[in-house]
Structures are given as structure tokens and as C-alpha cells.
Amino acid sequence: MLEIDDLVAGYGATMVIHGLSLRVAARGVTVMLGANGAGKTTLMKTLAGLVAPVRGRLRLMGEDITRVSSDRRVRAGMVLVPEGRMVFPSLSVRENLRLGAINARALPEWRRTLDHVYHVFPRLLERERQQAVTLSGGEQQMLAIGRGLMAKPTLMLLDEPSLGLAPVMSVQIFDLVRRMSSEGLTLLLAEQDVHKSLAVATQAYVVENGRITAEGPAESIAGDARIRQAYLGL
Ligand SMILES: Nc1ncnc2c1ncn2[C@@H]1O[C@H](COP(=O)(O)OP(=O)(O)OP(=O)(O)O)[C@@H](O)[C@H]1O
Ligand SMILES: [Mg+2]
DSSP states (O other), X not given: XXXXXXXXEEETXXXXXXXXXXXXXXXXXXXXXXXXXXXXXXXXXXXXXXXXXXXXXXXXXXXXXXXXXXXXXXXXXXXXXXXXXXXXXXXXXXXXXHHHTOSTTTGGGHHHHHHHHXXXXXXXXXXXXXXXXXXXHHHHHHHHHHHHHTTOOSEEEEEOTTTTOOHHHHHHHHHHHHHHHHTTOEEEEEOSOHHHHHHXXXXXXXXXXXXXXXXXXXXXXXXXXXXXXXXXOO
């Protein structure tokens, strides 16, 4: 679904991603693990077209998207649900969702997609007229994911969805990841919750200082002694 080859990217003269290669298989959940500042969000932004790569190549479903605009990446089926939710605080829940569907791929069917999102998140329907700023953290995360779904993606880039959420809400978010995956969505997840994310993932990568230092099926990463010690505290 997504191929990242020898990617170098950063901000101005400061490079954060140093020759990183990664594969996201269709219909799987691929998780990126890594400490704060490892470069996960920078990679997500580069994939979404918000940070321009200095070197390397990105391919989505076989098509080179390295120099393609953010808008065209969304139209090609790849959507970013950013770290920190980034909902529009003064807009209503419904308006936030509607904005997720403004690309040509999703706009014609936005009402039907909205019904689907409300089916997935009944809470958002209950709060449809409320300003996004009045939602709880967990509800804002649902809104951010719902807004992503409004774009009718085939690949969702999900950056730290459980960050700052109470354990009960975090469990719900991981259940949702599992459900979206079983409905055919491909996911690339960046997460701090190593336990829960390895439990839902098919494939895992460890990112350290902008490089991949371990990769494999999620079960084998979960069983790796070095990773258990460094990331699972075992
Ligand atoms: N806009 C920016 N300008 C300059 N440097 C930045 C910018 N955004 C991030 N960085 C730097 O890039 C490095 C990687 O940050 P990034 O946000 O990609 O890490 P991360 O793996 O997502 O961390 P976290 O787990 O805390 O979300 C950090 O050293 C950070 O300070
Ligand atoms: Mg981050």
C-alpha cells in the first residue's frame, strides 16, 4: 500500500528523518514505536505532504507521490489524523466532519459518509451541534478520526490517538482501530502505548533518532528481549 524508501526530511537545516525505509501492507495495522522526539510525527507529516523530503521516495499503491500535494494525497486515499487531534475548536462537530469531506473523492457522497461516521460514533451524533471545543479529550479524538473517515480513506495515518486519554477511552480507541482494520482500512499508527498497539498491530517498526532500528511481525517485536526491556519495561 505504502512504500517509504531512504527518506530524509526535517525542518530547515535540521534533519530529523535520516534515511528511513518502511512498508505498510494493505489491510494491516502497521505500528511505529519510538521514544519522544524519535521522528514519528515528522514522518507522518512528510507522508501527508506537510513536510517536503530532502531525499528518498514515497509510493502509494505503486504511484510515486514524493512531490505530490497534500490535497492530491488525500484524493489518492491517504489521510492523516494528526497528533493532538487538531479539530477546529469553534466549529460544530458536524462542521468539523463536513470539512473532512471537502476533497473531490469524498464530497459527492458526504451525507452518506456522515451517516456512517455517526453510526460508528453515536456520541458524535448526540453532540452534532456542539462546538468541538466543548468535547472531552476522548470525544475530540473520535471527532478527529471521524473527520479522517469523512475523506473515505484507504490508508489512515493515525498519530498518537491514545495520548492523554483515560485508560477506558484508550481501550475504546484501540478497539476502533481493530474494527476499522477489519472493515478493510489500512492503518499506520504511531503510539506510545506499546502494549496495546502491539496487540492490534500486524507489523511493527521501532524508530530511534529518525532511523528504523527494529522491524518485524508485531508478535516477534513483542517477544524481542531488547524491545521488551527498552519499551515494555520488562
Ligand atoms: N516544526 C519544527 N521545527 C523544528 N524542529 C521540529 C519541529 N517539529 C519537530 N521538531 C523536532 O524534530 C524532532 C522529532 O520530533 P517529532 O515530533 O517528529 O517526534 P515524535 O517521535 O513524534 O515524538 P513524540 O513521541 O513526542 O510525539 C524533535 O527533536 C523535535 O524537536
Ligand atoms: Mg509525535
